[in-house]
Amino acid sequence: MTRDRPTLEAVARRAGVSRATVSRVVNGSTSVAAGIREAVHRAVDELGYVPNQAARSLVTQRTESVALIVPETANRVFSDDLFFPAIIRGVGAELEAADKQLVLMMTGSAKSHDRVERYAAAGHVDGVMFASVHGSDPLPGALVRLGVPVVCSGRPIGGTTVPYVDVDHFGGVAHAVRHLVALGRRRIATIAGPQDMVAGIDRLAGYRSTLANAGLAEHVAIGDFTRESGIAAMKSLLAGDPALDAVFAASDMMAHGALLALRDAGRRVPDDVAVIGFDDFEISRYSEPPLTTVRQPIVDAGRTLARQVLGLIDGSGELSDAVILPTELVVRESA
């Protein structure tokens, strides 16, 4: 099918030089006479020569591409959550600048875990990024042991010592909850995220700690970051204590779910119940009412993620094993 492409050999013949010289020109070596260089370039253009990447990788041991692993749990990616798209955007931008290719791997099933490992082991990519990590997934650690450069988005749980970039969950939540307290709210609930992910765990910890400092009682319901789970959690929270006057949701989507459930229950926001989310997706500017939320720099996290692997790959510079990006409270009308 794919028409025969010209090889180095063909270009060399046409330019009347050796393959080695053509290779030098193509790779920008300086030690080539100007005249020859020009002749080679001409031959390259005329023939439409493009280096064969497989052959090149075979000898250089480099593929110039990096994998991004997205542990796609159907629930989350099938909702309109924009976390992964944002990560992908950040990673893509940074990789493009570095002229590397992005290989996207969505590992829904358990068996695909194996696939990923083989894939990286096959030397098909120069490095691997995890878009998020569930539980104490052994894969990142396994890859590290294989000698593959790896960086995770989100601090991995468990003993594994893998470099990661994360955001300041705890600080952001503390800020949000203190804001609620300052507003005079005393019955502050939380809709927490999944407790097998550091984002879920740390945000809940931030809530608990801040509330304890304020001497207030906890009201906790667990969700999975989706809007549907936010609706369900809000209902159960309301059932548990109808007099709640505030709720912190660990994701914007769950906050939107809370908004819907609250409206359904006849509560006004923020008059009766104040609501704060976590993410700051664009959609939150347009919710009813506009959502007060903790902004996390997801695209930035993606960029950083990419910069870290890239650094790991060419061993340049000193890289910290952990990068924590700041979060920021964005006050709108819901609290």
Added chain:
Amino acid sequence: MTRDRPTLEAVARRAGVSRATVSRVVNGSTSVAAGIREAVHRAVDELGYVPNQAARSLVTQRTESVALIVPETANRVFSDDLFFPAIIRGVGAELEAADKQLVLMMTGSAKSHDRVERYAAAGHVDGVMFASVHGSDPLPGALVRLGVPVVCSGRPIGGTTVPYVDVDHFGGVAHAVRHLVALGRRRIATIAGPQDMVAGIDRLAGYRSTLANAGLAEHVAIGDFTRESGIAAMKSLLAGDPALDAVFAASDMMAHGALLALRDAGRRVPDDVAVIGFDDFEISRYSEPPLTTVRQPIVDAGRTLARQVLGLIDGSGELSDAVILPTELVVRESA
């Protein structure tokens, strides 16, 4: 960095056979004695052998990976539009089933066009998919001429004859507009999409044609599929004719923008103005009021896209050059 991996040679030595035999076993050839096959498998496991993909590609001329090109115009991808994520999901699912890898290329800049061409030409992927095509982009055609299997999502504009999969824009819009007419609306406006994309063009054509059949006058404003552009378009539409009683927006995001602008202008939906969108993103179930919209099967389109390239790649079966997926009107409360 990356620890030396065992080669075919090493496995062969360990199993006491030749490289050829190991290769056969690894590739599942049947003509290998059971005993030997077992011995080889054992050696493979003990050594943790994984075939080197570069070496394999060099001889097979196959990479087992496919590229998805996303012409990322900042505007669109930076909003919370879920079109691309949905396409990616569909493509990803299908590719995973076929055990192929997804290489994601976001071509924001013009120069990246060149990069993509070189990349495909370098034989780094077995085929290429376009997530959407702007104007009469010459790239798909150029790749086809290079002998690269190509499929576009969205019928390409211009003379190029590239296989594509698309949805029934015209039919979906016609259905929506007829619904509006049946509701008794007589001043029906449209917020059209960008006129350099077939999705924008066809949807506008559907509106025009249906309106003409009903003997009604046109009211057209152009947007770019984003919510912001929907807000602006709705405002200008209202300025042009304050008595509008319906609007069809060519995307859900623009429809949401229209909803916001309408609320701002003191119009009730659907009492004063009926609104219909196009996409049926999850978010539209939760807008105020829930949005009536034309559902297009985006994830399916992604799956189909992938199936088509895969078919092209291994030349199996007869593939139609065009696949049109059906659309469907989902009636909720906004119209």
Added chain:
DNA sequence: TTGTAGGCGTTATCAT
């Protein structure tokens, strides 16, 4: 059924 050997297209190490 199994082994031998050539070649896939580059890069890199030598000489020259």
Added chain:
DNA sequence: ATGATAACGCCTACAA
């Protein structure tokens, strides 16, 4: 500065 000439790791006729 340029040119031979080995690798790189695998697949696949062809022989045995």
